[in-house]
Amino acid sequence: MTAPWWQASVIYQIYPRSFQDTNNDGIGDLRGIECRLDYLVSLGVDAIWISPIYPSPMVDFGYDVADYCGVDPRFGTLADFDALLMQAHRRGLKVLLDFVPNHTSDRHPWFVESRTSKENQKRNWYIWRDPAADGGPPNNWISDFGGSAWEWDKVTRQYYYHAFLKEQPDLNWRHPDVQAAMYDVMRFWFDRGVDGFRIDVLWHMLKAADFPDNPPNPAYRSEMGEMHRLLQLHSTDQPEVHGIAAEMREIADSYGAMGRGKRVLLGEIYLPVERLMHYYGGERPGVHLPLNFQLIDTQWEGRALATLITDYEAALPLDGWPNWVLGNHDRPRVATKRGQAQARVAAVLLLTLRGTPTLYYGDELGLSDVAIEPSQVRDPRELREPGLGLGRDPVRTPMPWDASENAGFTTAKPWLPSNADSLTRNVARMTEESQSILTLYRRLLALRRDCLALSIGEFVLLNVEDEILVYQRRYDAQRLIVALNLGGQARRLQLPDWARDSRLLLSTVEDAALVEGDAVLLRSNEAVVLEA
Ligand code: TEU
Ligand code: CA
16 A cells, blocks of 8 residues: 555544643643543544644634744643654554644744834734825735734834734745744654644735735625625735745655655645645645535535535545545534534544545534533634624533543633533443444444545445435445435435445444345435445
8 A cells, every 4th residue: 555644544633722631720731632542542543633732822722822842831841742742653643733824923022023113123024014094904804803904003103914813913924034934843843753734724824915905705794704794815815825835845745755754734724625726736736635624514415515525526636635624623513513413424424535534522422512601701703703603612622531520621620611411422431332423433433444445445426315425435346335314314225236235334323224135225314334
């Protein structure tokens, strides 16, 4: 098998604040991740991606970085990180970090310097502009978290640009020194042995050089959040960004040759498929995996899913490897969006599509979003535009490990409340239950590990209806059939001739489907994997 490790891998996303607390401050930490590595091995994932662990004022919970080459004391120390990395590698797990190159914290020494004067040598490391003729902001750009994206600095009498919070000033990636400094950061962690990065908001990194106004979004409705009032035509997805992705790729690839195994880059990019594909690169390769978020927002319906899968597959560049995401720390959880029964079907879909899946911590337990009391809201996204349902606290609640106090996450007060059903929906309990969603995930991950058809095989669509999706995965002589019932009605499905009397490998329901000659009898909300 010649495929690089990350193609056949499943990547598990850990939100470190919420995974496991070991020093009883109510916040998860690196030692907590380390002591749960055996769980991740038993689950059957291949790699972990850890959301930011760097020193940070935590205004955006680590996506505001004050030092790219350190570890926030709340999470531990650099030595704790090295220990975690070593223990992960000993178990065959790869470790990816979250790289946040678009912006720093306003407390980063670079910005502290930059804002001292117009003449400071770090002034142009950030994006400073004079006011417009009327004294207002230089253009109409809106922060993704609402409000103007420009913040007035009364000391130096200029505005600085921030695509997110005012505490997250955007770096000026057109400046060669910024590029050099940030590429050094990548090398710092690669040299330590990290296996890759998830790159935060990659498509934001360059803005149109002359900063023209963004046009209005004709589809805007106020409940979408203010950022959607304008189309981010000039503030994101500029052609020059691909040069940066290519440089990052070159750095990552330069380590592949050094014997410690290839490194991988995942790019966070929220764009329509045809724009997304450019991030694989052209003449120069871009990131290995431009993240594909389409499953999160699609209509949960056979035809819609089939269209998005086939369009995505068709749009991939020749050697572009696909990837699939069902959830992350920014978006509603799959169990909340699709319900518990379909969350199991979604698990089968995620782990049987062609491409590298990312699995968000807790989704293997069917965790739901937790309604957060207004007084307990922590997420700046919610605090800035309350009540629209844009807040991300609900999907960042503590991982429930067992039925003890605070679900085994902490003995202190957790930084966010635990899920109300943690007494029963937890790792210890669900490990014992043969029909739990956790057991289903374990079986799916084991099956995927055993079958090249599932990890790297071809994808062929077989049958689509409103509530039905059937496809084939094949590699050499192995032919698997995946059939999903996306609805509550039992169905009899015709199998192709070559699939007569297929063998049932896995089902999402206890009372599993029967294969009768050339037909399979799917129960309601059942997904199956068959082998022809
Ligand atoms: O998210 C970028 C992004 O697109 C978000 O604006 C996303 O659309 C929003 O959170 C959905 O409500 C990345 C990180 O994943 C996010 O956690 C950070 O807050 C953001 O960048 C700034 O670094
Ligand atoms: Ca802690």
